[in-house]
Amino acid sequence: MRALCWVAAGELAVREVPDPELRNERDVIVRVRRSATSGADLPLLAGRNPLLRAGDVLGAEFLGEVVEVGPAVRRHRDGDRVVVGASIACGGCWYCRQGLHSCCDNGSADPASVDPGWEHSDAGCFGRPRAAGGFAGGHAEYVRVPYADVGAFRVPDAVDDDRALFAADAAPTGWLAAELGAVGPGDVVAIWGAGAVGQLTARAAVLRGAARVLVVDGYEERLRMAERHAGAEPLDYRRTDVAAELRDRSGGRGPDVCVVAVGAPPSERFGGPADRPDASREAVHACRKGGVVVLLGGSDGFVDAFPLGAVTDRRLTLRGAGRADLRDVPMLLDRMARGELRTEHLATHRLPLTHAPQGYALFRDRADGCVRAVFTP
Numbered sequence: 001m002r003a004l005c006w007v008a009a010g011e012l013a014v015r016e017v018p019d020p021e022l023r024n025e026r027d028v029i030v031r032v033r034r035s036a037t038s039g040a041d042l043p044l045l046a047g048r049n050p051l052l053r054a055g056d057v058l059g060a061e062f063l064g065e066v067v068e069v070g071p072a073v074r075r076h077r078d079g080d081r082v083v084v085g086a087s088i089a090c091g092g093c094w095y096c097r098q099g100l101h102s103c104c105d106n107g108s109a110d111p112a113s114v115d116p117g118w119e120h121s122d123a124g125c126f127g128r129p130r131a132a133g134g135f136a137g138g139h140a141e142y143v144r145v146p147y148a149d150v151g152a153f154r155v156p157d158a159v160d161d162d163r164a165l166f167a168a169d170a171a172p173t174g175w176l177a178a179e180l181g182a183v184g185p186g187d188v189v190a191i192w193g194a195g196a197v198g199q200l201t202a203r204a205a206v207l208r209g210a211a212r213v214l215v216v217d218g219y220e221e222r223l224r225m226a227e228r229h230a231g232a233e234p235l236d237y238r239r240t241d242v243a244a245e246l247r248d249r250s251g252g253r254g255p256d257v258c259v260v261a262v263g264a265p266p267s268e269r270f271g272g273p274a275d276r277p278d279a280s281r282e283a284v285h286a287c288r289k290g291g292v293v294v295l296l297g298g299s300d301g302f303v304d305a306f307p308l309g310a311v312t313d314r315r316l317t318l319r320g321a322g323r324a325d326l327r328d329v330p331m332l333l334d335r336m337a338r339g340e341l342r343t344e345h346l347a348t349h350r351l352p353l354t355h356a357p358q359g360y361a362l363f364r365d366r367a368d369g370c371v372r373a374v375f376t377p
């Protein structure tokens with residue numbers, strides 16, 4: 001089959017690779033219908049992960065049709081249209097039983113190499129290097145899906161592929177951010193980053209009853225999308241004093257919840273100087289006393305000069321998440337079916353899988369208003 005492979009730093013290619021096969025009784029094989037780029041792929045593309053090997057198949061967000069079913073799979077049959085959560089989780093360990101699938105003890109096939117400093121492993125993930133389980137991703141014609149009863153979800157007929165695709169990762173991550181922030185009625189929520197996850201965090205905050213949702217970004221098209229599709233107030237950091245605006249629009253206190261959804265900072269991504277103030281620091285400074293700051297993944301580095309004093313003196317709660325759990329996917333698919341949650345506009349570029357390297361170049365450079373590139377095998 002054909003698949004998008006990592007070749008070397010900055011170099012991707014569509015290659016012929018062996019078809020996946022069932023390896024465990026809880027696996028299914030999915031024929032991919034759509035797959036999307038993800039911000040978490042960008043540091044990998046830049047070659048910053050030493051554990052990537054030439055030929056690794058990328059792609060964490062995908063949707064398709066079940067074509068082979070392992071003997072212990074209960075919830076899926078041949079022909080089911082499914083969206084597959086990015087986290088690979090067993091469903092039975094202590095973390096999975098708490099709904100913390102992204103922390104699963106058994107999802108990664110190579111837990112020892114994940115975090116040698118702390119000896120913790122998080123769940124496996126599709127389209128990531130060995131350190132995240134080494135599972136081939138969804139930018140391919142077929143994918144092996146382990147623990148299919150836990151991580152694959154049948155898509156309701158009322159939800160088309162273009163919408164359901166983002167129930168794999170971007171929508172659950174946005175929902176998780178709003179949940180970690182305990183966003184509720186009347187809250188003022190500020191979100192840094194108007195990419196797919198930032199926009200879906202904004203939408204989740206609106207659905208949970210936030211009074212005002214402000215989105216900070218420097219790309220005009222993305223801000224307009226956040227306004228139109230998520231009901232957010234756009235703040236362009238190139239033209240606005242963000243801190244002053246946030247205070248003004250929150251009764252002088254600062255937002256109740258601040259979410260950082262910028263992915264890896266540009267400096268880290270491309271090895272150059274940051275082209276804007278560090279968003280996490282700005283969020284900590286902006287948040288009201290006693291508020292919650294949620295930091296989403298994308299950065300795997302160490303950050304110094306972090307305003308720790310502001311966290312303690314102002315009684316802030318810091319929460320983090322690298323990837324979403326799986327528990328919210330059915331609820332989000334239901335909201336998609338009811339039309340409360342629309343995501344298809346995020347697929348700004350649609351390309352055949354054979355053009356995936358060009359799609360990634362557009363996505364990386366945010367060229368031509370690209371939010372997500374979606375590939376069809």
Ligand SMILES: [Zn+2]
Binds near residue numbers: 090091095104107
């Ligand atoms: Zn587990």
